[in-house]
Amino acid sequence: MTRRLLYFLPTFVAFRWLALLLFLLPGHALAAIDVGTLRGELNLSPHVLLLEDRAREFDIERLLRHGEALEWERSRQQTLNFSFSDSAWWLTLRVENDTALPVRRLLELAMPLHDYLDGYVVDQQGEIVREWQTGNRRSFDTRPISHRTFVLPIHVPAGESRQVFLRLDTHDGLYDATPLYLMDDASFLAKAQRELMAFSLYFGALLALLIYNLLLYLATRERPLLHYVAYLGTFFILMFSSRGFAFQYWWPDMPMFNNQMVPLNIGLFAVTLAIFSESYMNLRQHAPRLTRVLYGLAGLCMISALPALFGHYAAVFHLMIPGAILLSCLLLGVAVWRSYSGDTLARIYLVAWSVLLIGITLYFLRVAGVLPYNVVTEYAVQVGSGIEFLLLSLGLAWKINKFKNEKLAAERATLDLQRSLNERLEREVAQRTQELEKANQQLTTLARTDPLTGLLNRRQFQELMEEELQRRRRSGQPLLFSIMDIDDFKLYNDTYGHHAGDEVLVRVSTLLLEHFRRAGDRLFRLGGEEFGLLLDVESLEEGQRALEKFRGALQELSIRHETSSYGVITSSFGLVACRGCDAVRDVGTLYRLADHAMYEAKAHHRNRVVTCSHLNASD
Missing domain, CATH: 1.20.1070 (Rhopdopsin 7-helix transmembrane proteins)
Structure with a gap:
């Protein structure tokens, strides 16, 4: 029995090597790549065989058992590109080392976004000696070499060969171009440093x-x-x-x-x-x-x-x-x-x-x-x-x-104009003294009044109201102040134009001057469509009647305003009344109280007077 086994042993070994040889040449002749003397970068794409796994039914064990019966095709691309594909793809190549020393070579798949990459190294006896499961959809620590792309170390002992299998797959069928390189450590380091x-x-x-x-x-x-x-x-x-x-x-x-x-x-x-x-x-x-x-x-x-x-x-x-x-x-x-x-x-x-x-x-x-x-x-x-x-x-x-040059040009033009005006004024100062005095008077008037309406401006409001608060604190007399705001005035400007809006402001100002003629009445244009009224009255009821009378008169002017709910120009009023003004620390507080009351009027359908009283109950 032992002799028979010894007799058939050479035949069995020869059959196994023949089967392995057939496996190593699947479908097409797979030429071995000599890696012992390899220096620099080798583009592997033209040197690999491809197998399309449409049903994703192959694994490495099946390939090792039945590789010779599968339809491997030689790659015809300089860079592998499967684009949109529902298949998994297998790649294989054979490397050999004819030198007397073992070598290590690095296989790089230079596409960082590749989803799944499985790699296997098979020795001459058909045994798997190294394997990896990595890819962009697996944790980064699955990569054998920490690098932004996928780098697999291939060890080939002296005088031996290895066959490498790669399985490429995607999450849902989107492949990107897949460049493959084989290189020694020094070339990879140089390439990585360049990149x-x-x-x-x-x-x-x-x-x-x-x-x-x-x-x-x-x-x-x-x-x-x-x-x-x-x-x-x-x-x-x-x-x-x-x-x-x-x-x-x-x-x-x-x-x-x-x-x-x-x-x-x-x-x-x-x-x-x-x-x-x-x-x-x-x-x-x-x-x-x-x-x-x-x-x-x-x-x-x-x-x-x-x-x-x-x-x-x-x-x-x-x-x-x-x-x-x-x-x-x-x-x-x-x-x-x-x-x-x-x-x-x-x-x-x-x-x-x-x-x-x-x-x-x-x-x-x-x-x-x-x-x-x-x-x-x-x-x-x-x-x-x-x-x-x-x-x-x-x-x-x-x-x-x-923009900077335009600003500098404008500033330069302003300075030139100012210089020209100064020189002109210096030449004419002796002859125009009286005219300048008159102009100064006019400027003083303009500084106190609003040029469009002729009412006192906001600066005068601050100064006069501060003086009035001080006087009322000393005398204990009541102070009634109101803020008036023309309703929906922005819509009026948008509908009829700013020129028509200016005409409305003039007519409203004229009507104010007609209604508030007492010696102590003060009328201010505080800005835009907002007016301030200091009323020379003794009680909240009297001030409210005066404002209601003016409100009705303004509405009776019937200034057309299509976008207003009333169809005509109206105003909302906030009236503040206080005695001694102890509750009012300064002009800003007085303004805020009146402004708050005015916005309450706005909130209640506009065209009304809302009061805020700080008078004692006995008053």
């Missing part, structure tokens, strides 16, 4: 622009600067997330949140882009209808990102890409139109937006599989956005500088 330096410069430049413009906004309070900061901030977070840095440094234990952030930030980016563009080119003034369309498209992009909250990502991009294209075309068209109108800021915006649009277009064409993966298509958004934000920042600086 880190490039991204550090890129993100550092964006952050510097953001902080600079934020500080500039705090200094100038120019709203376009704030909109620019919001626009740049959302774009910064979007790029930081899509390049894998946010998952690595900000939220490594939150893969679901990390996946939601990218589409949601794209939606926020569209909204902040619309707000900034409208503010930057002043579109609300020049094109209000287009502004509404612009915000509508931005809102569509934001709404289309919401399915990401429920785990649907392929649908997000199916909806978002058409919305983003329409939004981009609209902004491009508006910028062209405003540029032809001679708007310098629009011309700067047109150049900046065109550069970014080219970068975004190249990137999405690469995502859709139309363009190949290369340095240009991979970093087109970064290059385009960097140029765009720099140009927009320069445009904002130009805008602020323009």
